[in-house]
Structure formats: structure tokens, C-alpha cells
């Protein structure tokens with residue numbers, strides 16, 4: 001991989017900068033319309049956003065089969081949604097549409113803002129792909145760099161930016177590495193030499209560094225041993241406090257304690273809200 005304008009040591013020198021100074025401010029005060037009612041005593045705004053998928057159908061170009069059929073659901077910010085269903089039902093196809101990797105044939109995907117009492121505020125805004133992070137199945141298969149640092153910063157601007165840009169990038173990197181618990185790992189280490197669980201942490205850090213609002217995970221526990229699986233579940237629990245997670249998985253029991261809403265994808269690409277069948 002080519003050079004990145006920040007070395008590991010220079011990045012670590014930026015540790016003391018607060019991400020709240022250089023990073024994107026968090027979307028709202030944590031006011032969980034769902035968790036506590038602080039707003040009744042303090043005058044704090046409890047508006048919240050919801051990611052909304054409305055009547056989405058998808059037929060791949062040049063084919064005559066709909067892989068998704070009128071899919072509608074919504075997921076409020078800072079909640080954990082899980083989609084389950086049989087292999088080949090269309091789960092990954094749906095994730096790809098939400099991430100903006102392909103376009104729905106019909107229907108829309110947008111962000112709607114609500115007041116605490118559930119009234120719509122403002123017009124809906126299209127969900128911008130850069131606000132969505134996606135971690136594919138077996139993400140470690142797509143690692144391309146020789147060091148953890150290069151892997152996380154792949155695609156960053158290569159020209160020398162100003163100090164402010166360097167500080168912003170360093171701060172985001174530091175925050176992402178810390179959130180996934182990779183601080184004990186040398187940034188010069190070969191990503192391919194990490195354990196299975198640490199590779200998954202790295203895959204999450206690669207997405208988190210872009211500060212997404214919505215993080216999509218396709219089978220995050222697949223192929224891991226029991227210890228790494230428990231590790232990733234713990235990590236997702238931590239991440240849920242920071243952002244919205246939409247997960248496709250067959251590992252329902254292990255993820256059940258995190259799930260706020262779940263849906264079953266039926267063969268033919270119809271999505272139905274349904275409790276986890278465990």
C-alpha cells in the first residue's frame with residue numbers, strides 16, 4: 001500500500017486531542033426515547049432519528065426475478081436490529097441496498113427525524129452512503145495491507161494535509177482503535193497474523209474510523225471460535241451505545257441479549273417483523 005501521511009508514532013502523539021473537538025459531533029444527546037425520561041425534569045431535547053426503508057423491491061439489472069419484495073421497516077438510532085432467515089432469502093441483498101452499493105428498483109431509504117412524542121419533524125432525508133458502514137461476511141479475507149495502520153487508513157488522502165486534517169484523522173483513528181479494544185496491538189503488526197477475534201475487531205475499526213451513523217454487519221460471528229465469538233458480542237454491546245447497528249445473523253441465541261427489534265426474511269425477499277425464534 002502507498003504511503004499514508006501519518007506514521008504510527010505521530011498518530012499516538014495526537015492521543016490527547018479530544019474526538020469531540022475534531023470528530024463529528026454525536027447526532028443527539030443520548031435521550032433514549034426508549035431508555036429514560038430525563039427530559040421531563042430537565043429541558044433537554046429528545047428528538048431522534050430513524051433509518052427508514054419503505055416499500056423497497058429489488059430486481060438485479062437484466063433479470064426477471066425480484067430478490068426483494070416491498071420491504072419496509074425502520075430502525076431508530078442507537079438501537080440494535082437483527083435480520084434472520086434462510087440462506088438465499090435476500091438478507092445480504094437488502095444490506096447492500098441500505099449501504100448504497102446498489103439501488104432499489106422501487107421504494108426509498110431515508111432518515112426521518114422525530115420528536116420524543118413520535119411526531120415527524122422536518123422532511124425525510126435520503127440516507128447518504130457515506131453515513132453507513134458495512135462489514136461483510138469474513139471481512140479478513142479482504143485485508144490488503146501489510147500493517148494494521150495501513151489497513152485502517154486505506155483510502156485516506158495521501159497528499160500532505162494541513163495540521164487540522166492530520167489531527168482530525170489521528171483523532172478518528174485513535175477513537176476507532178480504542179472503541180474496538182485494539183490499543184494493545186502494535187499498529188505495525190501484519191493484520192493477517194492477528195487472531196480471528198482481533199481480525200474482526202480490525203474490520204470494525206476500519207468502518208468506525210469513517211464515523212458512520214449506521215453500521216451494518218453481515219454474519220459477524222461466522223467462522224469464529226467460542227472465545228472470539230463472546231469477544232465480538234461484548235464489543236457489539238459496547239458499540240450499541242454509540243451508534244445504530246443492523247445485523248444479519250444465524251447466531252440468534254448469542255446475539256439475543258443485544259436485540260431491540262428483529263425481522264425474518266422469507267424466501268422471495270419479504271421481510272416480517274418477528275421475535276427471535278429461540
Ligand SMILES: Nc1ncnc2c1ncn2[C@@H]1O[C@H](COP(=O)(O)OP(=O)(O)OP(=O)(O)O)[C@@H](O)[C@H]1O
Pocket residue numbers: 060063067085086087088089090091092093094
Ligand atoms: N445479481 C444477482 N443476480 C441474480 N441473482 C442474485 C444476484 N445476487 C444475489 N442473487 C440471488 O439472490 C438470492 C438472495 O441472495 P442473498 O445473498 O441476498 O441471500 P442471503 O439471505 O443473504 O443468503 P445467505 O444467508 O446464504 O448469505 C440468492 O438466491 C442469490 O443467488
